[in-house]
Amino acid sequence: MADYTNVLEHDRLKEKLEEQEYIINMGPQHPSTHGVLRLVLSLKGEIVKSIQPHCGYIHRGIEKMCEKLTYQQIIHLTDRLDYLSAHMNNEAVCLCVEKALDVEVPERVKYIRTILDELNRLASHELWWCSFGMDLGALTVFFYGLRDREKILDIFEESTGGRLLQSYNCPGGLMNDVHPDFQKKVKEFISYFRKKLPEYDELLSGNVILMERTKGIGLLSLEDAISFGVTGPSGRASGFACDVRKHYPYSAYNKVDFREVIYTEGDTFHRYKARIDEMWESMKIIEQLIDNIPDGDYSAKMKPVIRLPEGEYYQRVESSRGEFGVYIISDGNKTPYRIKFRSPNFSNLSALNIIAKDFKIADLIAIGGSLDLVIPDIDR
Amino acid sequence: MTNEQLKEKILTIEPSVVITENKQVLYVNIAKEKLFFLAKKLKETEELFFDYLVNITGVDRQKSMEVVYHLDSSKYRHLIVLKTDTADRENPAIDSVCSIWRTAEFHEREVFDFFGIRFNNHPDMRRLFLDDDWQGYPLRKDYVDDKIVQR
Numbered sequence: 001m002a003d004y005t006n007v008l009e010h011d012r013l014k015e016k017l018e019e020q021e022y023i024i025n026m027g028p029q030h031p032s033t034h035g036v037l038r039l040v041l042s043l044k045g046e047i048v049k050s051i052q053p054h055c056g057y058i059h060r061g062i063e064k065m066c067e068k069l070t071y072q073q074i075i076h077l078t079d080r081l082d083y084l085s086a087h088m089n090n091e092a093v094c095l096c097v098e099k100a101l102d103v104e105v106p107e108r109v110k111y112i113r114t115i116l117d118e119l120n121r122l123a124s125h126e127l128w129w130c131s132f133g134m135d136l137g138a139l140t141v142f143f144y145g146l147r148d149r150e151k152i153l154d155i156f157e158e159s160t161g162g163r164l165l166q167s168y169n170c171p172g173g174l175m176n177d178v179h180p181d182f183q184k185k186v187k188e189f190i191s192y193f194r195k196k197l198p199e200y201d202e203l204l205s206g207n208v209i210l211m212e213r214t215k216g217i218g219l220l221s222l223e224d225a226i227s228f229g230v231t232g233p234s235g236r237a238s239g240f241a242c243d244v245r246k247h248y249p250y251s252a253y254n255k256v257d258f259r260e261v262i263y264t265e266g267d268t269f270h271r272y273k274a275r276i277d278e279m280w281e282s283m284k285i286i287e288q289l290i291d292n293i294p295d296g297d298y299s300a301k302m303k304p305v306i307r308l309p310e311g312e313y314y315q316r317v318e319s320s321r322g323e324f325g326v327y328i329i330s331d332g333n334k335t336p337y338r339i340k341f342r343s344p345n346f347s348n349l350s351a352l353n354i355i356a357k358d359f360k361i362a363d364l365i366a367i368g369g370s371l372d373l374v375i376p377d378i379d380r
Numbered sequence: 381m382t383n384e385q386l387k388e389k390i391l392t393i394e395p396s397v398v399i400t401e402n403k404q405v406l407y408v409n410i411a412k413e414k415l416f417f418l419a420k421k422l423k424e425t426e427e428l429f430f431d432y433l434v435n436i437t438g439v440d441r442q443k444s445m446e447v448v449y450h451l452d453s454s455k456y457r458h459l460i461v462l463k464t465d466t467a468d469r470e471n472p473a474i475d476s477v478c479s480i481w482r483t484a485e486f487h488e489r490e491v492f493d494f495f496g497i498r499f500n501n502h503p504d505m506r507r508l509f510l511d512d513d514w515q516g517y518p519l520r521k522d523y524v525d526d527k528i529v530q531r
Contacts, residue, residue, distance in 0.1 A: 055508055055509050056508065056509030056510060059509045059510075061518065063519065064518060064519055099403065100403075224482070226431050226432050226454050227431070227481055227482045227483065228482050228483045229432060229433055229434065229481070229483040240454060241454065242432075242454070247457050248457075311402055311403075312402065312407070312461070313403065314405065314450060314459075314461070316434075323434065325434060325435055325450070327435065327437055327448070327450070329439060338437070338439050338440075340435065340437040342434055342435040342450070346486065346487075346490075347483050347486070347487075349486070350482070350483050350485060350486040350487075351483070354482075379509065
């Protein structure tokens, strides 16, 4: 065992050893933690008795860095939090700044932002789907998922210049207008993916091995989901109606009709189902908007130096993994006095101990995959 | 419930709070001795039902250390911001809300890690991100580290 300098932890581990529990490290380098996350597991035989997450392996101090950066610069750091929800994270900061300045962005911006949000969500869920399959040993799934995600990244690249991290939103609007082919390409993709998504179900959703490994595994009750603040598809699979798009609409979400995917079972399989269903809903949202993008400017008129009035502002958006929040405290300067990011993965991770307790260690892989943790978002 | 009604209801529970409003959001300031009492009431009172703790933020106000709680209700969809502070910078301590919202366990450890604010009755008050032997609390305004590049 490592040199645990902390007395508290040492005592607890000693207690566990006396109870004849076996303590092992999972991570920080482990393929199924999807990043540098270290979990200290205490096992009784094959059964997981408790999980102690150790975070901070890739902590970059983004909140501290932001205190020295202007609002235009901050967005280049926020997409490095949850890199698979880069666009949503940027949007949260932009919306927060716009709210503080009482700036109304053009309708065109709202539509494009919403479409890109949903494309980003699709790309994220596709990557989740393929890595989840791979965690459980379905290798073909990985190639199928990446193949389709590539098409979205191409659309991003064409309009925003970035594939993974776009930094395309800026306070007041967008960095520049979308590519002339944007609408055509998005429509092509949607009609392509509408045919491909049923393939996902055929390949993995009905698979006996997947069912055996996910149904009834990793239960999270509604009370625990709310108490632990588990949001996003993981929370909604437990019945927690927490979709920010639905309950606190922003951008163009009040103009579209979509279903908030809710299941009440709260097991790994329904966290899986919730994400598959969300992909259908995302496509529905994009289809409603793509033909109606209004003409106009791609940005509101903003001053080159943005100073927020003294005060506190909070803005929440729905990222691919749950509720992402930005809390800015301004003292009237061009940099924030304090900025805090409410990252969905951080709260979701806090529930891991409850979810995986008393299940087998092999189930922990499935549970971890179904929570879809992105570690830079936890560490920030 | 509208903000006016919320304000009234919270004031009947605890008359000593100071409530301000900014951009349609209520900011409820409470003395740290009464924090736990009010937090429990906010969750358990049927008309308020703040069962979802969104976020805990530590803030270094230089004269004091502040802790900010964003609370939401899964039933009524209203958001308030609860704030408390302590003037003690050497040994700041505030009551933990872990037993009310369990996600607080992680969030409070983060605040402790970066601001050095201890939470009384927290089951596991350790640093979360940094090493146990790290000196100082990095998100404080007076934190000095020779690795920080001055601009």
